[in-house]
Amino acid sequence: MKKWIVLGTSLLIAGGTAIGVASAEKSSPIIAYESAIVLEKGVEESEGKWLNNHEVTSQITEDQAVAIALDLLPGRVKEVELDSDDGRLLYEIEIKFEGNDYDLEIDAFTGEIVEIDDNLLQTPxxxxxxxxxxxxxxxxxxxxxxxxxxxxxxxxxxxxxxxxxxxxxxxxxxxxxxxxxxxxxxxxxxxxx
Missing domain, CATH: 3.10.450.40 (Nuclear Transport Factor 2; Chain: A,)
Incomplete structure (x- = not known):
């Protein structure tokens, strides 16, 4: 009988805690504070979904990303990979140009060339x-x-x-x-x- 009382009491306490936490989360000032931080960093509010600081309307294709990379360095594409880096969706493209390998990162929504961490002094x-x-x-x-x-x-x-x-x-x-x-x-x- 004591086991049932302890079990019932535990369930009531756990349930009450869950309800209390759930109701506290709805009115928590921390959520409003986090929103203020996001807005302060320049992210705009929108009913649409945001990624890479742009409203997600359409992602460029792998072929479009490759065309952007080859326009910059007209070589041979060795590898293409779609990856996320710090929440930013990027095409990582490796190109062999005049005997050297170059790794380009291209924003998957804007087509912007974000990074090339290779020496470009011997390129056009x-x-x-x-x-x-x-x-x-x-x-x-x-x-x-x-x-x-x-x-x-x-x-x-x-x-x-x-x-x-x-x-x-x-x-x-x-x-x-x-x-x-x-x-x-x-x-x-x-x-x-």
Whole structure:
């Protein structure tokens, strides 16, 4: 008999807790606070579904993504994969161009080239940016003050063409990477190793 009383009491407590939690969630100020954070970051409210910060109306096809990649680097497509990175749906396309492999990430809804984490200096793209390699070197050395350049690469980061200039400081103790917008010459980041 005691077992039934304990079991019944436990069920009533558990049920009451579940009802209390359910009703608390409906009026919780935390939910409103999270909405405010999302709105503050620039995500607009809509009755439609949002992905990649765009209303989902249509996703580009794999063929369209490949065409975008080949328009930039007319080589041989080795691999295509649809993947999600931090909630952003991307086509990851590997292209062999003039003996080198390039990995491109293309937004699956906008067709924007988001990332190319390979050196583009030996491609036609290097001729299309407004800041040439010598200007990028000078900007980086002027920004840091002194040192010697170990390496320089042209890449695409977050949709921007960027020079990554690796500099060894004058003491030889530290390396620093200076990121320069390849179209404006603006220093957009510095990473001390």
């Amino acid at each position: 793209i290097a001729k299309d940016v407004k800041v040439n390699i010598e200007e990028a070197r000078n900007i980086a050395l002027t920004y840091i003050g002194s040192g010697s350049i170990d390496d320089i690469e042209l890449e695409v980061k977050k949709g921007r063409y960027v020079y990554e200039v690796e500099i060894e400081d004058a003491t030889g103790d530290d390396d620093v990477d200076v990121y320069i917008d390849a179209n404006t010459g603006e220093v957009i980041g510095v990473d001390w190793d």
